[in-house]
Amino acid sequence: MDERAFRTAAADAAGRLTDHWRALASCDLPVVPPGPPGTTLKALPDSAPERGEDLAAILDDTWRTIVPELVHWQHPNFLGYYPTSNSPASVLAELVTAGLGVQGMMWSTSPAATELEQRVCDWLARALDLPARFTHASRQGGGVILDSASSAVLIAVVAGLHRASRGRWREHGTEGRLRVYCTDQANSCVPKAVRVAGAGEPVLVPTVPGAHVMDPAALAERVDADRAAGLVPAAVIATAGTTVTCATDPVPRIGAVCRERGIWLHVDAAYAGSAALCPELREDNTGLELADSYAVNAHKWLRTGTPCDVLWVADRKDLTDALGSTASYLRDNAGDSPEVVDFKDWQIPLGRPMRALKLWYVLRAHGLAELREVIRHDVRLAALLASLVEQEPGFHLVAHRFGLVVFRADTDDRTRELTRRLAEEADVLCTPALVDGRPVLRAALGSPYADETTVRRAWDLVRARAVSAS
């Protein structure tokens, strides 16, 4: 290894990245790339080279071939989906994590990787004011860092199936009798997780009319009817901050239904969970003491790069009973100690990198006070955008919560035409979706470079493409 070549290339890359971030901040880059499908493929040779190339040449190619054809998720005009956040501290942590190159499947395969993860999951649980039972310090529950909220849902579903079957699931599978419940407002990863877990399509519980949240009475009715029919209700996936409108299911009442009936309750707070960092935005925490598991994507709103999802469980034994494995080559004396956590038994895959360094760097480099201001800043910008929508003739505000603003034009045809034009011009990215069957556009704040000026400018771009009402 040529040490000097690596140090030079790392410094070069760091410089290119800060230039890149500055270009994003000043909107000097398009948010969406210009090329049609196949642009990057055409620019890349058909085969890997036989002889090695200089790191400098590879960096050059990255900026020549790859960067121009990326969507820039931290661009101020990126208002799509939910944000994927980032920060210099997070990027630095990825460099160090990669350089240390450890694999943390068990405590014994890298003790510090495991213990740091326990600690930062506890840090975040406390910062979000989650129930103490979700902390490792409780010695019963605890958090684990995963790649995605999707994986958190899958793990919750699997643990729920296992528990509801009283362990029979592990040997015999779902047997067509175990049922999982959510609403049609759950993220697409929820029905996918239920299918992947072999439980078929989830049961869709009706929503409260007009509110896009689960109707707890309807849930109780459905669960009891299924049970009477010989089925086994295993898990309910509730959402705090749905994808389309950022609505939050009534967790206290859903939790009561689940608790009475011994059903696993997972609360997917992938986006909105981070808001609880601010005491005044902690409304969604109510009822969480009734949840068996809870997940937040730190990579959405906490300045942590993707992937970084935190899943907390109230009883770690539920997880390790369902997901544990004891092959001969995975046995060690450490694993028998009650003090030791083997995170391989808290996730689907066996292997895992050191996941916690990134969140540790971000929480320390920013500090909780600054991260709260990040949330408040985005919430203020969303309020500004919502007010601009409301003031605009021909536009209607459909939903507005935390950093999300959902709007439509005055007719569905005009919304569709606006969506088409925005995709064509591609200088501001909103996500089209459906609310009550009607087309809408979603705008989610979260760029670290967004401010009142960028929001007003982005809105000007949107309204300029509106079809005249006249």
Add this chain to the structure above:
Amino acid sequence: MDERAFRTAAADAAGRLTDHWRALASCDLPVVPPGPPGTTLKALPDSAPERGEDLAAILDDTWRTIVPELVHWQHPNFLGYYPTSNSPASVLAELVTAGLGVQGMMWSTSPAATELEQRVCDWLARALDLPARFTHASRQGGGVILDSASSAVLIAVVAGLHRASRGRWREHGTEGRLRVYCTDQANSCVPKAVRVAGAGEPVLVPTVPGAHVMDPAALAERVDADRAAGLVPAAVIATAGTTVTCATDPVPRIGAVCRERGIWLHVDAAYAGSAALCPELREDNTGLELADSYAVNAHKWLRTGTPCDVLWVADRKDLTDALGSTASYLRDNAGDSPEVVDFKDWQIPLGRPMRALKLWYVLRAHGLAELREVIRHDVRLAALLASLVEQEPGFHLVAHRFGLVVFRADTDDRTRELTRRLAEEADVLCTPALVDGRPVLRAALGSPYADETTVRRAWDLVRARAVSAS
């Protein structure tokens, strides 16, 4: 953002990492940390700080608190599990990937991320001489980068369940009738994936006596008996290079059994698949034209840091039919184009980082010729270690293939005592396992810093702890 602080910290980290790699190369660091459970936890405060801290201070703490309590997976005396590889090019790529911070769930959410991934998966398929049907260039199959071989197995199982049920699985789940097959030599992630997929415990097919590989005749018998009993054989998970002894199931004959009966065949080549980079080590490729899917962990033996598993499928439609989702907010016009691949439908989670940059950097920076020499170097070192074992009185060579050497002492009690002493001294890391119910120790070569000297020194450490036969 303070640009200068980030650039300084990145340069600082790069320097610390090259120092770290030099210390590993010269065995100046212990391979296993000294502290008992709780050492890192005790060193970390109970709560995240309110105010932000300097990146330099966080780097200092990383090297003071975290690095001393890690297991160093690239240490020359790390012979455990299978290797987790790394290289400066891979680390550089992680820095750039993190800095660009994109999310590549769909083509439209970052076209270059998707197309680069298609291209490097094709590069690796060609370099490994895999069947052309596994390439994106075939327009029917293709590769995708995942976090782990575990995830590849889960995806294969799910696609197999879907296909075998003729789509009924998607709505109704496994219904207790779908069966998945492997042997007791499959990695622990295989039965776990089958359980997670709701199909219960896999059917364990007998192995050929003494050979630790699947008996194809026994597979056919078992499958036909299950079918006669009204069950639905859905998938077979074969292994090329098992975890314990690096044995390879007879894929041509297993493939014939599967092909005749319409059963999904996945070949898990997590470790051994990389050997096919060398024409003279390509024996495990025979019969792969009968497989539906195939996976290799580039992070094991290809100088690519974890995580980087590549899963190839012969028919992408099998995957997207099973895993596809079409929520309103995930629809775009691009997705309808036959040229466009949306990798969210090739994996379990919805979101994903830009995964391909790392493999692109490694393949380019090293070149295929050098990577072949990496493989050959480790194979030579393993041959050396195997010969040292064979020459040593009181030791027996149990298995030796590619970079893996499996050995035991002359009695099981002596093997157990040796295992205990090695764990206590902790200056060389081998993995204990069981072969035919007898305790063994596994030593897998793969450190980028290993050479004949380090292998001889590591072996001296092992033999010095052997219980005298006298």
